[in-house]
Amino acid sequence: MDWLFKFPQLDSDSLLAVKRAIDGSLKALTRSYGDAIEGFFYPLLKVLIFFEDIMLATPWPIVILVFAGIAWFASRRWSVVAAVVGTLFAIGLIGLWVDSMRTISLVFSATLFSVAIGIPLGILLNRFQRFGAALQTLLDIMQTMPPFVYLIPVVMLLGIGRVPGFIAVVIYAIPPIIRLTDLGIRMVDKEVLEAADAYGCSRSQKLWKVQMPLAMPTIMAGVNQTIMMALGMVVIASMIGVQGLGLSVLQAIANQYFTQGILNGFAIVGIAIIFDRISQAYGQRLQKHRGGTHE
Amino acid sequence: MSKVDTSIEIRNLYKIFGQSPKDYVDAVKNGMSKTELGQKHKHILGLNDINISIPAGKIQVVMGLSGSGKSTLIRHINRLIEPTAGSIIINGQNVLEMNELQLRDFRREHTAMVFQRFGLLPHRSVIDNVTFGLEVRGMDAARSRDIAMRWIERVGLQGFENRYPDELSGGMQQRVGLARALSNDASILLMDEAYSALDPLIRTDMQTMLLELQTELNKTIVFITHDLDEALRLGDRIVILRDGSIIQQGDSQDILLRPADDYIERFVKDVNRGRFIRIGSVMSGLEGEASGTLPRLSADMMLEAAAKALTTSAADQAVVVNEMGDPVGLITLRQITAALSSASAADA
Numbered sequence: 248m249d250w251l252f253k254f255p256q257l258d259s260d261s262l263l264a265v266k267r268a269i270d271g272s273l274k275a276l277t278r279s280y281g282d283a284i285e286g287f288f289y290p291l292l293k294v295l296i297f298f299e300d301i302m303l304a305t306p307w308p309i310v311i312l313v314f315a316g317i318a319w320f321a322s323r324r325w326s327v328v329a330a331v332v333g334t335l336f337a338i339g340l341i342g343l344w345v346d347s348m349r350t351i352s353l354v355f356s357a358t359l360f361s362v363a364i365g366i367p368l369g370i371l372l373n374r375f376q377r378f379g380a381a382l383q384t385l386l387d388i389m390q391t392m393p394p395f396v397y398l399i400p401v402v403m404l405l406g407i408g409r410v411p412g413f414i415a416v417v418i419y420a421i422p423p424i425i426r427l428t429d430l431g432i433r434m435v436d437k438e439v440l441e442a443a444d445a446y447g448c449s450r451s452q453k454l455w456k457v458q459m460p461l462a463m464p465t466i467m468a469g470v471n472q473t474i475m476m477a478l479g480m481v482v483i484a485s486m487i488g489v490q491g492l493g494l495s496v497l498q499a500i501a502n503q504y505f506t507q508g509i510l511n512g513f514a515i516v517g518i519a520i521i522f523d524r525i526s527q528a529y530g531q532r533l534q535k536h537r538g539g540t541h542e
Numbered sequence: 543m544s545k546v547d548t549s550i551e552i553r554n555l556y557k558i559f560g561q562s563p564k565d566y567v568d569a570v571k572n573g574m575s576k577t578e579l580g581q582k583h584k585h586i587l588g589l590n591d592i593n594i595s596i597p598a599g600k601i602q603v604v605m606g607l608s609g610s611g612k613s614t615l616i617r618h619i620n621r622l623i624e625p626t627a628g629s630i631i632i633n634g635q636n637v638l639e640m641n642e643l644q645l646r647d648f649r650r651e652h653t654a655m656v657f658q659r660f661g662l663l664p665h666r667s668v669i670d671n672v673t674f675g676l677e678v679r680g681m682d683a684a685r686s687r688d689i690a691m692r693w694i695e696r697v698g699l700q701g702f703e704n705r706y707p708d709e710l711s712g713g714m715q716q717r718v719g720l721a722r723a724l725s726n727d728a729s730i731l732l733m734d735e736a737y738s739a740l741d742p743l744i745r746t747d748m749q750t751m752l753l754e755l756q757t758e759l760n761k762t763i764v765f766i767t768h769d770l771d772e773a774l775r776l777g778d779r780i781v782i783l784r785d786g787s788i789i790q791q792g793d794s795q796d797i798l799l800r801p802a803d804d805y806i807e808r809f810v811k812d813v814n815r816g817r818f819i820r821i822g823s824v825m826s827g828l829e830g831e832a833s834g835t836l837p838r839l840s841a842d843m844m845l846e847a848a849a850k851a852l853t854t855s856a857a858d859q860a861v862v863v864n865e866m867g868d869p870v871g872l873i874t875l876r877q878i879t880a881a882l883s884s885a886s887a888a889d890a
Contacts, residue, residue, distance in 0.1 A: 442661030445620055446675040446726070447650030456678075460665045536706040537665045 277403050288410045295409045298356050302348040310348070311335050314521065322528030330524055334517040343514045349491035351518060353409070353484070354477045357416040361473050365421050366466065369428020370454070379429070386422040394419055394483050402487055412489030420476040427469030431462025461537055467530030474522045478515060492518075547633045548652075548729040548762040550596040550619060555628030557614055557786075560585030563626045576785050588614045590787040592628070596779070598729075599760040601752075603777030605767055611786040612766045616734050619764060620653045621645055632730070650679045654723035658735035660715045662707040668718050669694065669703040675726035686725075693721040697751065713744035720748075724755070731763045738768065749775055770809050774798070774818040782806060795823040799881075816846030816882050824881040825862045825871035836861045841870060849878050 256262075302310070311332055318331040338347050372379040398415055405411040435458050443457045459466075485493030492511045499508030558566050558579070566574070566585055576587040589611050596602040606612040617623040619630060621637055630637040632652065640648060654675060655661075662671050669690050676686035694703050697717040707715050716736060723731055737745045749772065756763065767773050773780050774794045781791040782802075790802035798819055801807040822841030837860045839848050852860055852875050859874040 438657050438659050438661045439663060441622055442655065442657060442663075444622055445649060445653070445655040445661075445732070446678050446722075447646045447648075448678050449646060452678055456674075457663060461663075463665075536708055 273400060273403060281404065284404050288405065291413065292410050295353070295356055295413060298352040299349055302352040303345065307339060307344060318525050321525045321532070323532065324528065327524050327528050331521050334521055338514050338517050341510050341514070343492065343511060346490070346492045346495060346511070347514050347518060350481055350493065350515070353413065353416065353489060353491060354474065354481065354518070354522070357413055357420060357477045358470070358474050361417055361421040361424055361477070362470055365424030365469070365473070366428050369425045370432065372425060372429045373432045382425070386425060389418055390422045394480065398487055407488035409489060411487050412484035415484050415487065416477050416480045419480045420473045423472035423476060424466070424469040427472065428462065428466050431465030432458045434465065435461045464530050464534040464537055467526060467533060471523060471526040471530065474526060475519060478519050478522070481515060547598060549598040550730070550762060550764070551631040552592055552594045552596070553629045553631070555589055555592040555618060555630065556626045557588035557618070557623065558585050558626045559588050567627045587786050592788060594781055594788070594791065596762060596764065598762050600778040601756060601763040601765055601776050603765045603767060603773040603780045604783060605770060605773040605780060606783035607768055610783040612783050613734055615783065616732050616764055616766050619730070619732055620649050620655060650675070652728050653730045653732055654726040654728040655732040655734065656716070656719045656723050656736040658738055660707070660719045662715060662718055664707050667704050667706055668699060671707065671718055672721045672725050674722055689725050690721070693725040696724070697721045713740050713748065716740060716748065729761055731761045733763060733765045735766050735768070737772065745772070752776065770813055774813065794818055795820060799823055816849065817844055819845045819881055821845060821848045821862055821873045821878070822870070824877055825873040826877065828869055828871050838863050839873065845878050845882055848873065849875065852878070
């Protein structure tokens with residue numbers, strides 16, 4: 248009866264051999280192509296450093312003015328502008344200005360990249376059924392796989408630093424924008440699509456004149472989600488050498504500095520609120536004539 | 543623009559919905575019923591052997607209740623729905639055999655469509671909705687705006703061109719839909735239950751506007767409706783569909799005076815006959831010379847109007863004349879009353 252209580256697993260020798268083989272080949276890959284891969288990502292590193300330098304080199308009043316301007320453009324409401332400016336002042340007052348700028352620059356570039364890749368992928372997901380099914384599975388894996396697990400190969404290949412951190416954040420943050428782009432396109436009213444067909448739209452005309460504009464509010468919700476996910480990844484990314492608020496949180500955890508932890512935590516929340524209010528307000532303004540308000 | 547023949551010839555059109563519709567066309571042609579196809583083979587018979595000749599420049603109404611296949615039928619004319627078998631010939635070309643590019647050009651140049659729930663683009667202002675068809679064709683913005691403004695004024699929406707659809711009432715939204723269709727300058731206008739979502743009063747207004755426009759434009763209009771009054775008012779010719787098959791086609795007089803079966807008779811029963819039956823359809827033949835003293839009424843006059851004309855005059859009968867003013871028959875008050883009250887009046 249022994250077999251009933253002990254799962255018939257592969258014997259440990261062959262399992263070990265498999266693990267060794269995979270790890271070994273990954274190491275070999277790193278050894279032979281590590282430099283090439285790093286070279287490939289070098290432009291990305293440049294861009295990330297460039298953004299960070301801009302954020303750090305700009306005098307703080309100008310940074311606040313720019314954020315206030317973006318908030319006004321997106322929402323046309325003074326309350327949103329006031330919330331954004333107030334939050335930035337609070338972050339500066341508790342001495343977290345520099346770390347916050349680092350975090351904002353990483354989240355901003357990760358979001359920009361996710362949106363630039365994610366929206367086209369969402370469109371493809373919508374158009375091609377079979378590709379879509381495969382991509383859906385991949386997205387499920389990306390969303391549920393513990394980030395630490397895919398950090399291992401990323402670190403093995405690229406070492407620690409900004410680029411692996413950026414990649415980890417993008418992997419974690421890109422699924423919502425892909426899914427919500429697809430959803431937004433799928434939710435466009437069938438009769439409006441019929442009208443587009445009846446007036447002789449080509450596929451690209453239909454996409455750009457009808458489907459994308461009408462999917463925009465949903466896509467903006469996806470952008471918002473992506474930003475939030477990226478911010479959530481900041482602490483984990485700090486484990487592989489990303490500087491900013493996440494690193495301070497990590498130090499606070501290691502040394503049990505409660506106040507340092509909570510202040511940095513609040514700064515992350517503050518940044519989340521800034522991004523959230525701005526993107527939500529913009530989404531709502533888009534919504535105005537695109538259904539959802541009437542009927 | 544070159545002269546094109548805009549009559550529409552629909553021949554042996556079948557539409558079967560399901561997994562493998564082609565397999566069942568022959569069975570349906572050999573008389574398999576809709577129920578048998580549905581229950582035994584899990585396929586739905588959408589259209590069954592449709593044959594209609596729609597003359598150019600006329601309003602063809604397709605009438606039927608929901609599920610009768612009327613919306614499916616109109617969507618075959620610009621092929622929003624792919625047919626299972628059959629042909630639709632417009633200007634010498636079979637719409638159902640066009641490739642993607644030909645079909646796109648055909649839709650851009652020759653047809654325009656008006657939808658039940660308007661099908662407007664909510665993120666575009668009225669004027670940008672009206673220019674949509676022209677923009678898709680690639681016309682430059684200034685020219686298409688001029689054309690659009692003309693039609694916006696023509697449908698009575700001047701001053702609203704920068705509003706958005708969700709700021710307008712249903713009737714106004716459908717005017718936008720109509721302006722969009724008309725600015726396309728297509729010779730075929732497809733109207734899918736265009737007025738069904740509107741209030742009765744607004745619906746009557748829109749019908750009047752369509753009839754007025756049609757006297758100038760002479761487009762080939764295919765108008766789908768479930769409302770017999772609307773069908774009788776608008777239709778130069780009427781087709782009645784039931785369960786995907788045509789059960790009667792003809793003009794309003796045929797439908798009212800010679801209903802093909804009980805089903806249509808039930809429909810016709812509740813219609814205000816005085817407003818739709820012409821005296822020319824119920825008059826008796828002329829015997830000998832027409833008396834010069836009797837009032838003269840046009841053959842196109844409706845019973846109700848004729849009855850009013852006769853009751854205010856001294857005579858109890860009138861000479862019916864054609865468009866040229868030549869006498870073609872006699873009508874008496876008795877005949878009018880009889881025709882108002884019974885379906886078999888024409889035989890009396």
